[in-house]
Amino acid sequence: MSKTDVSRRGLLKTSAVAGAGLAVPTIFTAQSAAAFTNNPTGGTVTLGFNVPQTGPYADEGADELRAYQLAVEHLNGEGDGGMLNTFSSKALEGSGIMGKKVEYVTGDTQTKSDAARASAKSMIEKDGAIMITGGSSSGVAVAVQGLCQEAGVIFMAGLTHSNDTTGKDKKANGFRHFFNAYMSGAALAPVLKNLYGDDRKAYHLTADYTWGWTQEESIKAATEALGWETVNTVKTPLAATDFSSYIAPVLNSGADVLVLNHYGGNMVNSLTNAVQFGLREKEVNGKNFEIVVPLYSRLMAKGAGENVKGIHGSTNWHWSLQDEGSKAFVRSFGTKYGFPPSQAAHTCYVQTLLYADAVQRAGSFNPCAVAEALEDFEFDGMGNGKTLYRGEDHQCFKDVLVVRGKENPTSEFDLLEVVEVTPRAQVEYPADHPMFAGGQLGSCNPGA
Amino acid sequence: MFGLDKRDTTLLLIVAGLTIFAPFLLNPFPTDSGLAQFNAGYPDLMQRFVIFGIFAIGFNILFGLTGYLSFGHAAFLGVGSYSAVWMFKLLSMNVLPAIILSVIISGLFALVIGFISLRRSGIYFSILTLAFAQMSFSLAYSVLTPITNGETGLQLTLDDPRVLGVSATADGSIPVTNLFGMEMRSTYHLIVGPWDFQFNMGYYLCALVMIAAFYLSIRIFRSPFGMMLRAVKSNQQRMNYTGLNSKPYTLAAFVISGMYAGLAGGLMASMDPLAGAERMQWTASGEVVLMTILGGAGTLIGPVLGAGFIKYFENIFSKINDNVLHGWFSFLPDGLEDFVVFIIHPFIGKGWHLTLGILFMLVVIYLPGGLVEGGQRIGNWFKGRKKSDAHQSKTNPAE
Numbered sequence: 001m002s003k004t005d006v007s008r009r010g011l012l013k014t015s016a017v018a019g020a021g022l023a024v025p026t027i028f029t030a031q032s033a034a035a036f037t038n039n040p041t042g043g044t045v046t047l048g049f050n051v052p053q054t055g056p057y058a059d060e061g062a063d064e065l066r067a068y069q070l071a072v073e074h075l076n077g078e079g080d081g082g083m084l085n086t087f088s089s090k091a092l093e094g095s096g097i098m099g100k101k102v103e104y105v106t107g108d109t110q111t112k113s114d115a116a117r118a119s120a121k122s123m124i125e126k127d128g129a130i131m132i133t134g135g136s137s138s139g140v141a142v143a144v145q146g147l148c149q150e151a152g153v154i155f156m157a158g159l160t161h162s163n164d165t166t167g168k169d170k171k172a173n174g175f176r177h178f179f180n181a182y183m184s185g186a187a188l189a190p191v192l193k194n195l196y197g198d199d200r201k202a203y204h205l206t207a208d209y210t211w212g213w214t215q216e217e218s219i220k221a222a223t224e225a226l227g228w229e230t231v232n233t234v235k236t237p238l239a240a241t242d243f244s245s246y247i248a249p250v251l252n253s254g255a256d257v258l259v260l261n262h263y264g265g266n267m268v269n270s271l272t273n274a275v276q277f278g279l280r281e282k283e284v285n286g287k288n289f290e291i292v293v294p295l296y297s298r299l300m301a302k303g304a305g306e307n308v309k310g311i312h313g314s315t316n317w318h319w320s321l322q323d324e325g326s327k328a329f330v331r332s333f334g335t336k337y338g339f340p341p342s343q344a345a346h347t348c349y350v351q352t353l354l355y356a357d358a359v360q361r362a363g364s365f366n367p368c369a370v371a372e373a374l375e376d377f378e379f380d381g382m383g384n385g386k387t388l389y390r391g392e393d394h395q396c397f398k399d400v401l402v403v404r405g406k407e408n409p410t411s412e413f414d415l416l417e418v419v420e421v422t423p424r425a426q427v428e429y430p431a432d433h434p435m436f437a438g439g440q441l442g443s444c445n446p447g448a
Numbered sequence: 449m450f451g452l453d454k455r456d457t458t459l460l461l462i463v464a465g466l467t468i469f470a471p472f473l474l475n476p477f478p479t480d481s482g483l484a485q486f487n488a489g490y491p492d493l494m495q496r497f498v499i500f501g502i503f504a505i506g507f508n509i510l511f512g513l514t515g516y517l518s519f520g521h522a523a524f525l526g527v528g529s530y531s532a533v534w535m536f537k538l539l540s541m542n543v544l545p546a547i548i549l550s551v552i553i554s555g556l557f558a559l560v561i562g563f564i565s566l567r568r569s570g571i572y573f574s575i576l577t578l579a580f581a582q583m584s585f586s587l588a589y590s591v592l593t594p595i596t597n598g599e600t601g602l603q604l605t606l607d608d609p610r611v612l613g614v615s616a617t618a619d620g621s622i623p624v625t626n627l628f629g630m631e632m633r634s635t636y637h638l639i640v641g642p643w644d645f646q647f648n649m650g651y652y653l654c655a656l657v658m659i660a661a662f663y664l665s666i667r668i669f670r671s672p673f674g675m676m677l678r679a680v681k682s683n684q685q686r687m688n689y690t691g692l693n694s695k696p697y698t699l700a701a702f703v704i705s706g707m708y709a710g711l712a713g714g715l716m717a718s719m720d721p722l723a724g725a726e727r728m729q730w731t732a733s734g735e736v737v738l739m740t741i742l743g744g745a746g747t748l749i750g751p752v753l754g755a756g757f758i759k760y761f762e763n764i765f766s767k768i769n770d771n772v773l774h775g776w777f778s779f780l781p782d783g784l785e786d787f788v789v790f791i792i793h794p795f796i797g798k799g800w801h802l803t804l805g806i807l808f809m810l811v812v813i814y815l816p817g818g819l820v821e822g823g824q825r826i827g828n829w830f831k832g833r834k835k836s837d838a839h840q841s842k843t844n845p846a847e
Binding site: 053054058104105106107108112113114115117118119121122125126138139142143146147149150164169172208209210211235237238439440442443445 | 487490491492493496586589590597598599600601603604605606607616619620621622624633635646720722724726727762763766767769771797798801
């Protein structure tokens with residue numbers, strides 16, 4: 001027998017407590033009611049800048065970070081506004097993004113997929129970043145892009161040149177402004193033909209990882225279409241610092257062009273070795289021996305010093321461009337930091353503005369709305385002429401620069417000269433091109 | 449309890465308590481305060497704490513008990529990750545088969561490497577394991593790209609077969625890792641005033657596995673087998689002369705610790721389905737050695753503490769930038785503010801390695817027994833003070 005004495009007061013008390021108890025979860029979970037990950041509710045919005053601060057690409061990373069800080073200043077209406085004044089879309093007013101002040105967090109990718117993902121995850125989970133951007137290598141870009149797709153935030157890729165980023169590894173939440181290996185090939189081929197003729201024999205040295213392979217494939221296809229013959233392609237380990245043993249066989253191979261599919265420190269070393277072996281003074285098959293570096297950057301040219309003189313390659317952007325957008329960017333970057341920006345800085349700066357502009361136009365931070373605003377968006381005034389963000393693969397299509405190491409540099413920054421601005425039409429390709437096949441964009445993921 | 453004596457039971461309960469209440473313990477600062485920078489209670493980092501805890505516990509079974517210093521343990525972690533991701537690609541997104549396979553594969557891998565490497569001891573053993581690990585790294589990085597996807601890392605795609613699951617969900621995205629339908633990434637936010645406590649499914653799975661792994665390691669430490677391993681450490685030659693063959697014991701310890709590493713790798717891939725080759729690099733192998741030594745080699749809880757310590761620095765200190773510093777010191781006059789930021793600058797952000805290095809040196813010099821020794825000293829100090837409070841007539845020094 002149990003005693004059940006329920007007083008009126010007791011019942012009221014109990015039900016009040018129970019009611020409060022039931023109401024508690026709805027108070028606590030108020031945040032998860034948001035329709036997408038990290039919906040900024042306060043007066044600020046947080047962006048995540050995930051760049052290599054240590055490791056082989058730390059120089060590029062530092063420059064990217066400078067560009068991001070500049071972009072944030074301009075978005076918040078500080079400084080001279082930079083490219084906001086030349087950008088064809090006028091949605092941004094220098095009052096943050098949709099009236100919210102832009103704040104940022106930074107992280108170190110260490111140029112490792114794992115570390116980059118950990119850093120991006122902490123930005124999303126801890127700091128509430130609504131967008132992640134940055135990176136200076138394709139492996140990291142692909143890895144972080146995959147993470148952002150899962151987490152439901154937008155990824156604006158930094159410097160990544162591999163075809164895979166918007167090819168087989170493309171994602172609905174990821175966007176790339178930088179050009180790619182295919183475009184390098186398409187832009188370089190006509191220039192090479194004019195310079196070196198159409199019956200050359202090429203020898204490739206390729207960094208042994210995804211970016212190197214896609215670039216080798218692209219350059220090979222483009223040069224073979226000219227009528228060149230590919231004598232041999234040799235993979236070199238990424239960690240290699242001495243390429244003498246790879247250069248020696250080139251001399252006896254009968255090749256008369258050496259293509260270096262290397263980037264960063266690799267390229268500096270392999271080019272230096274090639275020049276030391278006297279390749280540039282050599283004559284093979286009655287022609288001058290030539291060296292080509294398909295992906296160039298000013299920081300690399302600086303590292304290789306004298307050796308880059310007269311060597312051709314392609315680049316996304318160069319500070320000596322004379323259009324209004326580039327001039328405005330170089331001016332504000334130079335004023336703040338005292339030297340001109342690199343191409344990595346340019347692409348990161350532009351990506352940040354493009355994201356902010358897309359949010360402003362979409363009227364929402366929802367990744368799906370932002371993606372829709374970016375897809376097939378055509379703009380101008382950002383340094384590469386009229387540019388299209390293609391909706392099918394989230395790749396930007398714009399003019400590509402063919403550059404040459406300057407013979408008589410006037411300053412330590414004036415190392416490259418623009419040989420030709422290859423018009424956009426020449427570097428375009430269909431989204432289902434075989435070099436980009438194998439992946440699917442999927443559908444946009446707003447998370448939560 | 450559970451066949452443990454009272455002290456070990458207390459230790460196990462403490463570890464269990466710490467891991468279960470980690471979302472509270474690691475989030476002591478309100479989210480809107482300046483100190484929120486130091487909060488570590490978000491799912492990704494908590495997962496890392498326990499996963500690397502498992503890795504270090506396993507490493508300690510080999511290094512702490514037998515004294516064999518393996519410099520290639522990250523290889524097993526990497527192998528575990530790759531096996532798990534392949535399971536996600538081929539079988540289903542359930543984490544259970546993935547974790548089981550990763551433990552088995554890394555165990556086999558450890559058997560082969562251990563069989564060869566354990567023919568030598570001391571520095572030669574270390575170098576052999578290092579060589580194997582670097583070999584595995586190079587293979588994963590370029591040669592075996594069809595299996596490992598090289599530098600980019602092995603990732604899930606929309607056209608993976610996943611025979612027991614779906615290749616793509618109805619809305620066209622890659623399915624997420626789960627345990628019988630419980631999604632690893634699902635997080636419950638408990639918002640109490642300015643605090644935001646995050647309870648993550650994946651974290652609690654890892655935490656449970658770690659408690660089980662910790663329990664198993666206590667049992668190994670206290671077993672006759674553990675005693676044999678300690679004998680190997682103290683004098684292997686004498687053991688051999690008494691007619692005992694020590695090799696099966698060391699090989700068993702090596703395989704067990706390799707399986708722990710594989711388990712950690714499998715869990716890592718279950719939380720974030722990607723396997724990168726750099727997980728196998730020698731720096732990653734060195735990291736687990738640091739964790740174990742920093743925490744206290746040969747102690748039960750030391751490696752877990754060391755793992756937490758290093759991961760905290762890697763993830764929290766590396767994210768403090770000058771901007772944050774200026775925010776903290778904005779109350780100082782301008783010139784002084786810049787000066788203070790200038791002084792601290794080399795130690796934060798990309799300088800986190802430097803800070804960690806200094807702390808590591810301090811620990812090794814002043815606390816050779818690692819963080820555990822530090823804890824013991826503090827404990828003794830308190831005990832000593834209490835005693836002197838009780839018997840005021842006696843003057844007992846703390847040490």
